Amino acid sequence: xxxxxxxxxxxxxxxxxxxxxxxxxxxxxxxxxxxxxxxxxxxxxxxxxxxxxxxxxxxxxxxxxxxxxxxxxxxxxxxxxxxxxxxxxxxxxxxxxxxxxxxxxxxxxxxxxxxxxxxxxxxxxxxxxxxxxxxxxxxxxxxxxxxxxxxxxxxxxxxxxxxxxxxxxxxxxxxxxxxxxxxxxxxxxxxxxx
Amino acid sequence: xxxxxxxxxxxxxxxxxxxxxxxxxxxxxxxxxxxxxxxxxxxxxxxxxxxxxxxxxxxxxxxxxxxxxxxxxxxxxxxxxxxxxxxxxxxxxxxxxxxxxxxxxxxxxxxxxxxxxxxxxxxxxxxxxxxxxxxxxxxxxxxxxxxxxxxxxxxxxxxxxxxxxxxxxxxxxxxxxxxxxxxxxxxxxx
Numbered sequence: 389x390x391x392x393x394x395x396x397x398x399x400x401x402x403x404x405x406x407x408x409x410x411x412x413x414x415x416x417x418x419x420x421x422x423x424x425x426x427x428x429x430x431x432x433x434x435x436x437x438x439x440x441x442x443x444x445x446x447x448x449x450x451x452x453x454x455x456x457x458x459x460x461x462x463x464x465x466x467x468x469x470x471x472x473x474x475x476x477x478x479x480x481x482x483x484x485x486x487x488x489x490x491x492x493x494x495x496x497x498x499x500x501x502x503x504x505x506x507x508x509x510x511x512x513x514x515x516x517x518x519x520x521x522x523x524x525x526x527x528x529x530x531x532x533x534x535x536x537x538x539x540x541x542x543x544x545x546x547x548x549x550x551x552x553x554x555x556x557x558x559x560x561x562x563x564x565x566x567x568x569x570x571x572x573x574x575x576x577x578x579x580x581x582x
Numbered sequence: 583x584x585x586x587x588x589x590x591x592x593x594x595x596x597x598x599x600x601x602x603x604x605x606x607x608x609x610x611x612x613x614x615x616x617x618x619x620x621x622x623x624x625x626x627x628x629x630x631x632x633x634x635x636x637x638x639x640x641x642x643x644x645x646x647x648x649x650x651x652x653x654x655x656x657x658x659x660x661x662x663x664x665x666x667x668x669x670x671x672x673x674x675x676x677x678x679x680x681x682x683x684x685x686x687x688x689x690x691x692x693x694x695x696x697x698x699x700x701x702x703x704x705x706x707x708x709x710x711x712x713x714x715x716x717x718x719x720x721x722x723x724x725x726x727x728x729x730x731x732x733x734x735x736x737x738x739x740x741x742x743x744x745x746x747x748x749x750x751x752x753x754x755x756x757x758x759x760x761x762x763x764x765x766x767x768x769x770x771x772x
Contacts, residue, residue: 564759
């Protein structure tokens with residue numbers, strides 16, 4: 389397969405959040421600001437690339453029946469790596485992402501790619517697939533975080549665009565996550581048909 | 583009184599789906615019909631309570647004792663995955679009707695982040711075993727409440743004439759947003 393196509397499909401055509409609707413929990417849970425969305429997206433990208441690489445390398449050694457638990461162990465090890473390094477070097481981000489960092493383990497995107505792609509393809513394709521899917525996921529989270537931050541508090545990446553008191557607080561709170569994502573997906577559906 | 587507070591807090595104020603964003607996949611995935619929603623709720627309640635008890639004991643008597651807290655994520659997810667398999671096998675043998683009702687939902691539960699989320703939260707909140715049981719039961723009830731209300735609304739949504747782009751997931755997410763707004767009314771109750 390064309391490697392560029394392999395990489396770029398994660399951004400639009402097979403974007404995990406906007407079209408496949410995978411990994412909804414972190415998508416909704418951490419996107420109260422653009423920077424949180426980006427941090428979560430990049431952490432997931434790292435796990436996705438590493439687990440795709442390892443799965444593609446060991447796929448012939450794993451018996452078919454136990455492959456899902458084996459994949460989960462591989463993913464969980466990399467999640468632990470992310471968890472501990474983030475705690476050490478980015479304590480503020482670790483604090484605001486909280487519970488969602490260990491929960492990368494059960495993010496369907498990661499297991500989904502291991503099962504659907506890395507267990508059938510070679511090392512290089514799997515790595516590129518992981519990078520494309522992961523960065524597409526990070527992009528989606530950053531956009532959603534940006535929209536929510538802008539509507540909710542008048543900022544993007546912490547830079548003030550308009551005074552905070554005109555913001556709609558609800559977009560930073562829980563309900564706003566559902567509403568903003570609902571409209572974003574509707575817009576993308578519309579664009580796809582056009 | 584303490585246990586009443588745990589229940590009210592986990593079911594209404596900090597609802598697992600609408601306030602904490604855990605278990606969104608089954609919330610969106612199996613909420614097209616009320617009957618499947620009830621089945622999923624049963625399976626989640628069952629697994630969540632057992633998984634919380636087992637992971638609690640694992641944390642207190644293995645991870646804490648040997649001082650290997652960094653293995654928490656790996657060991658918890660392994661325990662949950664094998665527990666789901668075990669529950670499936672036992673249920674098939676002991677109670678075929680219950681297996682019939684919950685069977686299809688069980689494999690889905692391994693990747694339900696609410697289960698792992700509650701297991702980790704129980705440890706973070708430093709609850710004792712009885713409180714952990716109450717907390718996980720209440721959380722599961724909260725999940726079921728949100729899921730069944732949502733499924734009821736979605737059944738009606740099928741009949742509504744919508745713009746094409748809004749059909750399916752977008753309108754479901756909007757409805758979930760409004761539902762979350764309604765649940766925000768419970769804030770400050772505890």
